[in-house]
Amino acid sequence: MSTTTTRTTEQALEGLKTILADRLVTSQSVREHHSRDLSRFPAVLPDAVAFPQNEEEVASIVRVCAENLVPIIPVGAVSSLDGHIIPVKGGVTVSTRDMNRIIEIRPEDMLAVVEPGVTRKQLNTALRATGLMFPIDPGADATIGGMASTRGSGTTAVRYGTMRENILALRVVTPDGTVIHTGSRAKKSATGYDLTHLYVGSEGTLGFITELTVRLHPIPEMVSSAICAFPDVQSAVETVIECVQYGIPVARVEFLDKVAIGGVNAYSKLDLQVAPTLFFEFHGTPAWVAEQSQIAEEISANHNGTGFKWSTDADERTKLWQARHDALWAARALKPGCEVYGGDICVPISRLAESIVAASEDIAASFLTGQVIGHVGDGNFHTAYLIDPEKPEDYAEAERLADRMLERALAVGGTASGEHGIGIGKLKFMRKEHGDAVDVMKRIKQALDPLGIMNPGKMGQEG
The missing domain is CATH 3.30.465.10 (Uridine Diphospho-n-acetylenolpyruvylglucosamine Reductase; domain 3)
Incomplete structure (x- = not known):
């Protein structure tokens, strides 16, 4: 950090202390907690972490940082997955922890x-x-x-x-x-x-x-969940496509490949058949939920689905969906000490089957362990490649696999991210997806944030 930058940052922190007192924190532990998210990217320490309690304090923080050209990084629960909140250029991380009314x-x-x-x-x-x-x-x-x-x-x-x-x-x-x-x-x-x-x-x-x-x-009058196993990835995904085309208003339909099922069985203490599997959820009146479940079961059977089981029991449903939400931690538990290199794309529903099959084939041909899961009802799916953080060859292979998947998604009219966002990891694909529209984004960024202090190094300044 240059002398000028250091002096400017110090001036900003002195100004912020007059606004926040002990809610401007510079301790190593708090800065470390806000130096990274759940992504694979290396941590970067912010110069300080601010905890405003209201909008007026946020506005004051922004004005002080603008006067001193100090970056501002807004942070919530620190649960993002692509490096969004990493303060790559230092500055002040501003937490919304105390703005929770x-x-x-x-x-x-x-x-x-x-x-x-x-x-x-x-x-x-x-x-x-x-x-x-x-x-x-x-x-x-x-x-x-x-x-x-x-x-x-x-x-x-x-x-x-x-x-x-x-x-x-x-x-x-x-x-x-x-x-x-x-x-x-x-x-x-x-x-x-x-x-x-x-x-x-x-x-x-x-x-x-x-x-x-x-x-x-x-809140729906009734909620039911269902699971069904399939002989292969293609059959499971084709079932989803037919359900969507049939017009069944499923509330959730999730795909887990057999590696993911093995992981959630071990991590969440389930005994599901280790095979490509769909998790369904239906919302509505009791009669409508029963009808949706029956139609989904018939469509699943037409694609060689077996063991279709649906239930309205709240405890069973909670356990099933908690297991799905814990899939990231279950993946990490497959190889203790490894990290997850994730992928997140969305494609037109008509190209979903080929996209998931191709991603699965890439994993099968690789020396890495990986899995495919997804919110397949809207064409969004994720890959998780397990990498040893001490092995550069693992990281390079995961990057190659993720990039191949993403390139295929763009080639069929899909997107680089269905829900995780851009952060740091996908900046290099912004122009491939958006073309000259990236220049319009940069002009918007320049017009609204001419000093470049809002979460610098991310969208609108790079890519």
Whole structure:
């Protein structure tokens, strides 16, 4: 760090101490905790970690950092998977930990207003008495602000959409410290540029989200889950495609290959058949849930699915979906000491089968252990390659496999990320996917953040 930069950073930290007092933390342990996420990328220490308690403090932090050209990295639950929150150029990490208030719940309008540090489980606990729910479920108990910043989704997106479809309005602190409001509480609007959805998915590079108005959905009268094993990957994926084309409004349909099933059996103490498997979930009235399950069973049987079993028992369903959410940890447990190099693509549903089969064949031909899982109802699937962090050849092979998968996705009209976002790892594919539109993104970044202080080294500045 240069002398000028050091002096400027020191001046910024002195200014921030007058705003936050002991909520500006420079201890090694806290900085280390905020130096990385769940990704494979190396940690980088921030100069300090700030814990604001309200929007006014966020605006003051941004103004001080702007005056001193110090980077700002917004952080939620530290659960991102592609290096979004790593402070690659140092600066101040600003945590939403203490901005975790549910401001308002309006059942009659089916919406809630929350601060960015509210987690999805926290919100759903508060909603229990209303008969409503916030359905977006990325697996981790992520913050609502973090999910918005990465345009998250998860297992229920096939039925309820992603964060993009479930955010009505935002309050945002812009990079010069101005507070703006975007969107409204109305179900639709035809006024102005759609700034709300410019910030959704911007990964903290355009501003700091301080409040979100989110859409709520009725809790279904009945929920059932089902599992079915298949002789091969192709049969399982073709079942999903036919269910989607048939119009069955499945709430969730997840694919796990046989390696993933073996992992969750061991980690979550299940006894599922070790074969390519689909997990289903259906929402609706008792009659409608039964009908959906029956149709899905018939379609599965037509593709040689066996052992189709469905249940409305809440405990069984919870255990099944917890196992699915723990698949990342189950994968790591297959080879203790290894890390996961993940992939995350989304393709048109018509190209899903060939894409998953190709990814599976690549893993089978590699010296690495890997698995394929996915939210296959909307064409989104993930790979997990287990790598020894001490072996550069493991990292190189995982990168080769992930890049091959991603190149195939782009070739068939897919995307580099279905839900994890860009972060650090996928910047090199931005131009391949978006072409000259990347230059428009850079101009937006330059217009809104001319000093380049918001999460630098990420979208809009690189790629």
